[in-house]
Amino acid sequence: MKVTTGAVGLPGTSRQNKTGSWRINQRPHFLHIRCTACDLCALCCPEGCIYGNGRNTYYSDYEYCKGCGNCAAVCPVDDIEMEPEKGGLPEGVFVFYDEEEFRHMSTA
Amino acid sequence: MVRKMLEGSQAVAQAVALCRPAVICAYPITPQTHIVAELADMVASGELKSVYVNADSEHSAASVCLGASATGVRTFTSTSSQGLLLMGEVLFNIAGMRLPVVLSCVNRAVSAPLNIWNDQQDSLSLRDSGTIQLYAENNQEAADLIYLAYRVAEDHRVLLPAMVCLDGYILSHAWEAVEIPTPKEVDAFLPPYSPLYKLDPEEPRTFGMYANPEVYTEARYMLQRAMEEAVTAIQEASHNFELIFSRPMPGILEEYRTEDATTVILGMGSLVSVAKDVADELRGQGEKVGVVKLVSYRPFPKEMVYEALKGASDVLVLEKGISLGSAGPLLLDVRSVLHGPHQPRVRGFVCGLGGRDVTRQTIKAALAEKELVDARFLDLKADLELEGMGQANRDRQPALARGARRKRAPRKEGINSA
Amino acid sequence: MLLASAAFEEGKEALAFPTFGAERMGAPMNAFVRLAREPIRDRSQVKEPDYVLVLDPTLLRGFDVFAGLKEGGVGVINSPVSLEELGVKTKARVITVPAGKIAEEVLGRADRANTALLGAFAAATGEVSLQALIRVVEAHWPGAVGQKNARAMGMAYNFAKGTGK
Numbered sequence: 001m002k003v004t005t006g007a008v009g010l011p012g013t014s015r016q017n018k019t020g021s022w023r024i025n026q027r028p029h030f031l032h033i034r035c036t037a038c039d040l041c042a043l044c045c046p047e048g049c050i051y052g053n054g055r056n057t058y059y060s061d062y063e064y065c066k067g068c069g070n071c072a073a074v075c076p077v078d079d080i081e082m083e084p085e086k087g088g089l090p091e092g093v094f095v096f097y098d099e100e101e102f103r104h105m106s107t108a
Numbered sequence: 109m110v111r112k113m114l115e116g117s118q119a120v121a122q123a124v125a126l127c128r129p130a131v132i133c134a135y136p137i138t139p140q141t142h143i144v145a146e147l148a149d150m151v152a153s154g155e156l157k158s159v160y161v162n163a164d165s166e167h168s169a170a171s172v173c174l175g176a177s178a179t180g181v182r183t184f185t186s187t188s189s190q191g192l193l194l195m196g197e198v199l200f201n202i203a204g205m206r207l208p209v210v211l212s213c214v215n216r217a218v219s220a221p222l223n224i225w226n227d228q229q230d231s232l233s234l235r236d237s238g239t240i241q242l243y244a245e246n247n248q249e250a251a252d253l254i255y256l257a258y259r260v261a262e263d264h265r266v267l268l269p270a271m272v273c274l275d276g277y278i279l280s281h282a283w284e285a286v287e288i289p290t291p292k293e294v295d296a297f298l299p300p301y302s303p304l305y306k307l308d309p310e311e312p313r314t315f316g317m318y319a320n321p322e323v324y325t326e327a328r329y330m331l332q333r334a335m336e337e338a339v340t341a342i343q344e345a346s347h348n349f350e351l352i353f354s355r356p357m358p359g360i361l362e363e364y365r366t367e368d369a370t371t372v373i374l375g376m377g378s379l380v381s382v383a384k385d386v387a388d389e390l391r392g393q394g395e396k397v398g399v400v401k402l403v404s405y406r407p408f409p410k411e412m413v414y415e416a417l418k419g420a421s422d423v424l425v426l427e428k429g430i431s432l433g434s435a436g437p438l439l440l441d442v443r444s445v446l447h448g449p450h451q452p453r454v455r456g457f458v459c460g461l462g463g464r465d466v467t468r469q470t471i472k473a474a475l476a477e478k479e480l481v482d483a484r485f486l487d488l489k490a491d492l493e494l495e496g497m498g499q500a501n502r503d504r505q506p507a508l509a510r511g512a513r514r515k516r517a518p519r520k521e522g523i524n525s526a
Numbered sequence: 527m528l529l530a531s532a533a534f535e536e537g538k539e540a541l542a543f544p545t546f547g548a549e550r551m552g553a554p555m556n557a558f559v560r561l562a563r564e565p566i567r568d569r570s571q572v573k574e575p576d577y578v579l580v581l582d583p584t585l586l587r588g589f590d591v592f593a594g595l596k597e598g599g600v601g602v603i604n605s606p607v608s609l610e611e612l613g614v615k616t617k618a619r620v621i622t623v624p625a626g627k628i629a630e631e632v633l634g635r636a637d638r639a640n641t642a643l644l645g646a647f648a649a650a651t652g653e654v655s656l657q658a659l660i661r662v663v664e665a666h667w668p669g670a671v672g673q674k675n676a677r678a679m680g681m682a683y684n685f686a687k688g689t690g691k
Contacts, residue, residue, distance in 0.1 A: 003326045005267060006206030007319050008305040011312040113531045113540065138549060224549065278569050282543035283527045285534055381567040463545075467570045 019047060021092035023067035026082045032056035034077040041071035041080060063090050109353070111287045116247040116279040117142030119286040120186075120212050120272070123254035125156045126294040129210075130181035133161040133172035137191040138224045139276040140214035144186050166191035170198035170209075177207040178315050180306030182258065185209070188276060189216035192230045196237070202269045203238025203331060205315050208261035208301070209269040210254065215377065215428070216276040217462040225463020226276040227428035228377060232405075232437045238331050240270035240338055241406040242359070243376040247286050250274040252349070253403070255289075255298055256359055259345045262301050265337040273405075275378045275428075277463065289353055297352045335407040342404055360409045362401040363416055365391060369398030371475070372420040372452075374442060376402050379426060379459070379466045386471045397475075405438070414445045420452045424474050426486075428460040435482035443482075456482040481505065528666070529644055532658040533561045541566040554585060561653065577651060579643055580604060581625075583612065592616050602646050602686070604639050621650055621689055625682050632678040645679030649686035656683050 035056045042050040042058065049065050052058030060071065072080040114122070121143050124132075132151070134144040150156035163169035166187050173183040187195060192213055202209050213231045217223040231241055242257060244250035250272065257270035274280055305313055319327055339360065346359030356362075364384050366372055373383045380401040390397040400416045402409075417423050423446070427438040434440065439456030446454050457474045460466040464487055473486050484505055494502045530540035539562045546555030558572040574594045583605040585591055592601055601620035605612055606627050609620055625642035629635060632642075641663055648656045659679055664672035 001323075003323050003330065005304055005330065006204065006315065007317050007323070007327045008205070009314045009317045011314050013314060013317070113527075113534045115527070277545065278543065282541060282569065283530045284541045284566070285539065378569050381569055385567055465571050467573075 018063050018090040018092060019066050020061075020063045020090045023062075023065065023085055023089055025067075025085050026069065027062060027065060027067045027085055028060050028069070028071050029081045029083040030058050030060070031079045031081065032058075033079060035079045036077060038076060040074050040076065044070045044074045046070065109287050109289055109293065111285050113283055114247070114286050114288075115142065116250055116274060116282050116284075117214075118146055119247045119251040119288070120254060120274065120280075121146035121150070122288050123251040124184050124210075124212075125150055126289065126291055127182065127184075127210075127254065127258050127298060128156070129158055129184040131159050131161065131173065131176035131183045132185070133163050133169045133176070133183070134185045135163045135166045135169045135187070135191060137166070137188050137216075139216060139280050140186045140188045140191075140212065142280065143212060143214070147184075166194040167198060170195040170202065170211075173209045173211075174198060174202050174205070174207060175307075177202070177209050178205065178307045180301070180303035180308070182262075182301045183209050184211065186212040186214070188214045189218050189224075189230045192234060193218065196234060199234060199237045199239050199269060201316060204327070206267040206304070206331075206334070207269065208258070208267055210257045210261055211269070211271050212250075212254070213271050213273045214276045214280045215273055223462040224276075226278050227461045227463070228273065228275075229429040229461070231271060231273045232427075232429040232431075234271075235406055235437055238268055238335070239406065240266075240268055240335075240342075240404070242270065242272050242403055243405060244272065244274045244279060244403075245378060245380045245401055247274075247279055247282060247284050248355075249403075250279055251286055251288065252353070252355070252357060253359075255294060256342070256345055256349060256357065258301075259298050260338060260341045260359075263338075263341045263345075264302075264304060266334050266341050267304060268331070268334055268338065273377065278378045287353075287355065293352060297349060338407045339404070339409050339412075342407075358401065358403050360404045360412055361416060362403065364399040364401065366398030366400060366416060366420075368396055369420055370396045371422045371424070372398045372400055372417055373424045373426060373471065373474075374400040374402060374417070374438070375426040376405060376438065377428070379428065382466055382468060383426070383471055386468050386475075389468070390475075402438070405441075408441045410445045413442060417442070417446060417452055417454075423452045423454045425454065425456045426459055426466075426471065426474060427456070428458075428466075430458050430483055439482055453480065455480060455484070457484045457486050459486040527557075528641065528659065528662055529559050529647070529654060530561070531662045531666075532644075532654045533559075535658045535661060536654060538563065539565050541569070543569070545571060554582075554589070575599060577601070577647065577653070579647055581640060581643055586612060586614065592618055592620070600651050602643060602650055604643050621646070621686060623682050623686055623689075625678075628678050628681045628685070632674050632681065638675075641675040642678040642682035645682035646686035648679075649683040656680065 037055045047064050049061040069082050072082050132147050148160050151158050151160040161172050169185050173185050177183045215226055215228045217227045218229045242253045244253055253272040257272050261270040342359040346357040349357040365387050383399045387397045387399050425439040425442050427436040431437050436456045443454050459470050470486050527542050530542035533540045542559045544557045547553050560566045574596055576596050576599050578592055578595050578601045580591050580603040595618050599618050601618055603622045604625040605622040606624040609622050623646040625639035626636040628642045629639040644659055648654050660676040663675045
């Protein structure tokens with residue numbers, strides 16, 4: 001692995017860094033019953049990994065979801081519940097500086 | 109080459125203009141403002157085709173320069189005193205990201221108490237930042253060091269920010285004759301900036317990344333090596349400067365009458381001029397006194413300083429700053445290369461703080477000192493009472509009693525009593 | 527600055543620098559100039575001047591403006607009244623010149639007396655020629671402003687010559 005001058009790296013390292021691997025024991029479950037598409041869950045997610053377009057379409061990308069519970073706490077119609085972690089967490093990956101290593105790891 | 113009467117700030121501004129930075133971003137502070145005001149005038153009149161950004165603080169000014177430099181262009185800023193300290197964390201970042209931002213520091217005392225006059229505490233306080241520091245003795249050097257700063261900073265072996273330091277008021281507001289080269293001459297010395305990495309949407313990069321314990325040490329080690337390379341880069345650039353401009357450029361240091369000197373005074377900036385006058389006077393009386401002017405403070409040119417001083421028996425370091433709780437920063441650096449037996453005695457003196465005039469008398473007072481001091485404040489006023497200090501105490505400036513053993517404290521009963 | 531530039535015009539080496547107190551207009555300040563044939567290294571404040579110019583006569587109340595003035599040195603004070611009336615007692619050769627009055631007449635402002643005072647200095651000491659001063663002033667302030675300043679300098683020069691002191 002190479003340390004570049006100024007530790008300059010490549011972009012997209014956030015995508016590489018699977019923060020979903022940080023979850024411990026809970027993750028959000030989107031009920032899709034009463035959702036009003038207010039978008040608050042998506043706005044309040046610190047990772048920005050909640051997506052949705054219209055009622056009862058919202059979901060969290062578990063590759064990056066850290067299980068913080070903000071979305072469930074903020075949903076005005078209680079359509080999100082925190083459920084026990086079901087396993088199958090992604091593998092944690094640290095950012096790389098080496099172009100070759102990055103291209104090898106990048107899946108986008 | 110034209111020689112004209114200029115204010116120091118104008119000489120610096122004209123030198124910067126000849127280097128054609130793409131972005132200039134600054135915040136005003138006494139006594140550097142004349143420099144950036146002059147540059148702003150040049151941009152406004154169209155004489156200088158740079159983007160001039162008015163920042164809301166020095167922290168912002170340095171940050172704009174960081175960002176602009178990261179896009180691969182030449183930048184410039186200027187500041188003093190508290191402004192430089194406010195830029196502090198950004199300068200560490202600029203150095204860590206290996207960006208060759210050039211700035212001028214018009215040396216001014218730091219608060220508190222508030223003082224607008226000259227000393228070098230501001231730049232000395234950022235000696236750890238990874239910024240190259242070059243100190244000008246006069247306005248010719250203040251201008252010339254700008255060309256040198258860009259050339260060395262942008263050298264791919266170096267890629268570090270570089271700061272040209274000039275004494276506030278003493279140099280910045282002094283009118284004297286300065287040679288300003290032609291654009292052609294400057295271009296012959298300073299090639300266009302060719303960045304190693306840059307922010308470019310076509311080929312994206314990330315600057316200022318997170319580095320975990322596994323790689324951080326190596327990144328910092330690379331900085332130290334770059335500083336060491338800078339010594340070579342400065343020497344090479346200085347020789348080239350002399351060839352192109354037909355003018356002396358002591359980029360690292362200058363030795364004045366040191367050949368057979370037993371006593372050598374070492375300093376930086378305008379106080380060296382006074383030291384040279386004192387050396388001339390004492391030489392006239394048969395005393396073997398010489399002066400070493402240090403131009404490159406960072407990188408600290410260990411080998412060259414050692415070579416310049418090893419033949420003396422007495423070295424006096426005079427500086428306009430102090431590392432409170434220890435000694436003068438310059439003294440500490442000089443002593444670090446002259447350790448061990450058979451080395452000259454090195455002593456440190458603090459003078460010229462907050463604009464107090466450094467005169468021949470100041471320097472002679474240092475020469476008259478007998479004790480092994482490392483931070484002797486010269487020119488303390490006898491008629492000023494200092495609260496909390498009795499008369500006997502206030503004048504007691506501790507000196508190192510080399511070789512003296514401290515009295516042992518009486519043994520107490522307990523774990524460690526044998 | 528003007529004096530240093532004029533001397534430089536005439537082939538001398540010159541160094542000029544200020545020192546002042548409060549950062550505001552109207553506060554007392556000192557401006558130092560050194561003229562020489564060789565490059566000047568001494569940047570310390572001038573404590574033993576050959577010449578002292580006093581632009582604001584109110585300073586005479588609080589300051590010993592001629593402290594350190596060398597024997598044989600010359601002082602020039604901007605004042606509409608004579609030395610005796612000012613109450614200045616000094617062994618040095620000191621002349622007074624109504625530079626403020628001249629400035630008011632020519633430039634419309636009594637506090638723009640610096641150029642006139644320099645004209646008087648040139649006459650009293652011969653250290654720099656009036657022509658060099660005029661060249662510098664007109665280069666610094668092109669057009670009518672420069673010409674008016676030049677006229678004020680000339681008038682003060684003649685006044686100083688006329689006093690014959």
